[in-house]
Amino acid sequence: MAQHNQFKLLCRRRFLPLFLSLTTAAFNDNIFKNALLVMLAFRLSEGQANALINLATGFYILPYFLFSITAGQLADKYDKSVIIRILKLAEIFIVILGAYALIYNSRTLDFLVLFLLAAHTAIFSPVQYAILPQHLQRQELMGGNGLAQMGSFAGVLIGTIAGSLLAGYTKPGQPGLFDIGWIMVIVAIFGYLTSRWIPTAPSSAPKLHIGWNPLSQAWRILRLTIKTPSVFYAIIACSWFWLVSSAYLAQIPSFTRNILGAREPVITLILCCLSIGVAVGSLMCESLSRGRITFGIVPVGALGITLAGLGLGWSAAQFETLSGASVAEYLRSDGAYAILIYTALLGIFGGIFIVPLYTIIQDRTEKTVRAQVLSLNNVLNAFFIVAISLLNIVFLDVLKITIPQLFILIALLNIAVITFLFCKLPEFIVHLIIWFSSRLLVRTTHGNLNQIPKKGAALLACSPDGKLAPLLLMDTFSRPIRFVLPRSIYEAPVLHFIFKNYGTNPIIHDITEGEEKVSGDIQNALGNGDLVCLFPSTGTNKDHTQDNRVSINRVLSGITTPLFPIFLQGLNTHRNNKSKKRQKLLSKVHITAGAAITPEDTKTFHQ
Structure with missing residues (x-):
């Protein structure tokens, strides 16, 4: 029952090498992806850019449908530490190809590398979450997941900054693209070396028969998961979170360019606020829950996401559009800081919302199918992201609503969907009342x-x-x-x-x-x-x-x-x-x- 300090895990071999492995993977994924998207958005005409960006999104989502379920089966059948080392070794060759594609401005190779990096992440994700319960004690899971989310978003943040800035200030063939290339390779090599220190994580289901049909296997795991309502609705809540976050993230480039009237560095500034917010919220989960595995803080995160989304949409609707503003010019405008604060709050409450859900999925799933259930979570996440991408087209292109109005609509939908989930699984509310009683009625x-x-x-x-x-x-x-x-x-x-x-x-x-x-x-x-x-x-x-x-x-x-x-x-x-x-x-x-x-x-x- 002793209190645990989650940061002590960063001094433990059973956690630190994994933390560095997932952080470096997130960095390389995002430095390449953001460099490519920035070059598409600001080097091509608006029509060409939108078409290629949508194509890039499709390439990035597809591997989650194709490989996640198989990855989950492999992670349950074989030693997870070995799988991670193989993935980190493959990452080196992928980023070498990515550096070549960027430097020589090969669109075909750009999209191939984007697909390979997405496949790498789709396979790595269920392994990284399934290995945590094997290396951490139960009372360390909430803090360990918070640190893992923080590490992932730190990699996302640094990769986003590096990719966006270097791509924004260079043209094909100039030294900045060489910088992106060698940075990716060095980080990949470092990630592989750290992965070699991950302790063994023996198979949880050595006799598992691998089914290679992702559809039939996904259906099998879904039927199995439904038998545990708390896990099933935690997965649905996770997927809804990624739908909401994708709805906001996908609009940031257009939001910055067309609503705020700012240049590329402001995109990076907004993404920084969001990523730092998620990292902070993820780290707060340990103290808010006192290390307990509970749904109690999930409703707090859900309410915060809605309020922050409403605030962001309202502030953006009142903002007076600038013209090619730099970061300094943007920050001098009325309402600039409000938008950044609401964006950060969106990230903070998002972290508070998502970390307990992943922890409960890990804790309440049988170890023999844990990675497979986590892979199903990946598939549903991807499905929800595709759904919101299509809905965004309907809202913005067909119904012609503005981006600030879209932000407000998503925030209101969040309340409706979360209320439905809480009604289907009253445990959310039960844990909230218990948490409230022990934190606010008394201390x-x-x-x-x-x-x-x-x-x-x-x-x-x-x-x-x-x-x-x-x-x-x-x-x-x-x-x-x-x-x-x-x-x-x-x-x-x-x-x-x-x-x-x-x-x-x-x-x-x-x-x-x-x-x-x-x-x-x-x-x-x-x-x-x-x-x-x-x-x-x-x-x-x-x-x-x-x-x-x-x-x-x-x-x-x-x-x-x-x-x-x-x-x-x-x-x-x-x-x-x-x-x-x-x-x-x-x-x-x-x-x-x-x-x-x-x-x-x-x-x-x-x-």
Whole structure:
């Protein structure tokens, strides 16, 4: 239960080589792609540029449909570290060909290299996400994914800057294109060398039969994934995120040129704000969730994306178009900083939204099919990106709406789709309420919880009781808890919704219920290896509390499982109707555990 510092992973061999490998891959992918797109956008006529940019987008998306599913199967069948080394070696030869294509202005080779880099990313992505749970502890997954996203977007950011600036200030045959070439090759070689230090990640399904038909295999994995609703809807939410982000990203060149009236460097400035925002948001996930694998912060990210999108669209609609403005000229104009701030916020909330989703997919998927499920996520991401590309054509070219109006429309659609997903999977809302209770209603800290077993049966006795106590424990313990609750607490409106969708059914008791049944339910839960928590002093009035105390103590008389006392210091409770205390907003509650005791000693909680 100790707090973890995600940055310590950067000093561990089980994470750092992988981090450098994925960062260098993202860099090379984006330096080439952005150099090519900038040269197309600013060296050709508008009609030619739009046609070739759309063609380039198609070339970049196609490999995700063709190779992702097979890549997932290979990653489950073979050692993932070996696959990564092979991919990083292939990257060297791809970027050498890319350097030649840029220097000699070969459009055919440009598009071939773009296809190969996309294929490289499509194969690498499920491997990199599937290897993390093998090398990281469960409580490190949220922080590790945050760092991985940060590394990817750092590579995207630096590659975008280098590719856009070098391509923007050069023409074919000038030294700047040679600079892009040798930078890509050096980075690829460095990435390969670091990949050789990645620890082994043995096969999770060595007997897996590889199916080479991507359609039939994708359908098979989809049917398998639907059986776990939390994973399925996490994948849909991921894909929706990439749809929204692509809707904004795809318009940035045209937005900069036609709405802002600025030159190429301003494109880089806006992309920097977005990429830095995603990196910051990704790193925030560890502290916001305290390392727990939870949906709780996903709704926060979703709401933030909508508000930032609305702000960006409104600010852009009010912006007075410039004429070929430089970065300095743009920054001196009214509304310039608002657009940059909303763009950064869009990235920050995007990072908060996406990192928990990837972590939950990794954590809740069987290890024998984990890479295949992650590859399905890639395919659906690509499908959603294609869908928004077609919708953009309809919105901008057929319906003739402006880019700022498109930004506002996407933000509103985000609220509608996310609301639908939250209704289909109430766990989103349950985790949000739990997160809200432990962060805003009170501020919880914890210590001395390492003695609580991470696996196997354990019994907790918590004091004091109260309606807020179970929510604070849910947010503190990474293990699911089966609570022993009086019916009056269980049937409280909000709490009933939470317990119904929490994932583990509580053990309900009341005065009229037989003690043998409650005792049997507790023993069955412990026999199944569950973590069970009871409140020796639950209730809302003195007489009712006393009756429940006697009942709880008696039903535990035959249980030999060690019992750990849990204390919520600072939590107000209602001892009787005459002296009620309100829990102060943002008051501090410290959660600690005592040494194991016998069930008969629960009387110490009543003193």
